[in-house]
Amino acid sequence: MTEAITIPAAPKVGFVSLGCPKALTDSELILTQLSAEGYQTSKTFAGADLVIVNTCGFIDDAVKESLDTIGEALADNGRVIVTGCLGARTGEGGSNLVRQMHPSVLAVTGPHATDEVMAAVHQHLPKPHDPFVDLIPPQGIKLTPRHYAYIKISEGCSHRCTFCIIPSMRGDLVSRPIGDVLSEAHKLFEAGVKELLVVSQDTSAYGVDIQYRTGFWDGKPVKTKLFDLVRSLGELGQRYGAWVRLHYVYPYPHVDDIIPLMNEGLCLPYLDVPLQHSHPEVLKRMKRPASGEKNLERLSRWREMCPELVVRSTFIAGFPGETEAEFEHLLDFVAEAGIDRAGCFAYSPVQGAAANALENPVPAELREERRARFMAVAESASTERLKRRIGATMQVLVDHAPGLGRKGGMGRSYADAPEIDGVVRLLPPQKISKTLKVGEFTAARIVGTEGHDLVAQPI
């Protein structure tokens, strides 16, 4: 008689990923490792054997959201591991904030801690005996749609901006070896990624910490340096007909060298440059990187070199000590610089940030009022730039196209990063044979604008 072999059910892990794209890449690494070891994921807290919450600790709203999520996971499941930026924060008296608020969590780690998280998982939910490693796709597990992906090139930050606590949570800059980054990018392109979004805390500083060490990729030496990285990623992307987009680029002089690569089609003529302010005194109080640079001149030189360039930036209104004159300097800057996509936060004190001790804090209502004034100026500059596109034909990467786009769809041009910028609303194609497919490019003629978005006719 043959004895039936029972395969024990794989343990199930619930996973919640909160926070920025850098936290998302940490989540992807943990999920990939869990899957590699044979764990399954559960869509509900109650259906899981254990829950991991990847938290964000950047601003007070994010802290609240993270603490609430941990509370829900504890109520519904009871067995919770916490990781991410909030896990690194201390509360009153100097002990761990998460443990103070939720003493029953099984383990707490900071960000970028796949090994520690896995050690906690092994301790509380021993791994299955026979992992089906072959079931893992070579590109790992992605939380983004199949056609775009974030790639993290470094961890941490060596600056000490006075409003930011990221360095205290994530440590100083540690660049990933260039060979590893290029090999991950290669796997992503092979898996069908059509847009690669380069992220880090300080993309311009890539390789500084390891003196731009020479690494290897595809049997050839290549320096751990932004220029070499972008050129190599671009050449790789071109083979797959994919876009490469750069985020968190500080306006250091050496970024000038990246602009010609845009003209060669090696990366998108798009830069996400978090400027935060324009006035030199405010930038000095913020201790911003590149605060001594002449940013207006730099932006206009970049635009001369590459007229297609789109610049996204974020700003802070009402930073401690900001005078009306300093704020007006910022308003003039944003109008003159023609920032295509501008975001603005009213300054909000983050627990543990050095800026909290600065003199002359701006009252909360005034901070909010300045934010609103800023957005009015920024939006009119940005709408005016958007309108210039009417009549142009652009390549659009399709994100959404039910029924093969017969009734239209949604996509993005090179000027729109996912989640943070506008979109291109695609009208139903006029030609009966024309279809739209998610993850493919279509040419489209821009026929109008709607707020931050464009309306286009696929051709």
Ligand code: SF4
């Ligand atoms: S550059 Fe400044 S704001 Fe950005 S992560 Fe570093 S310290 Fe924080």
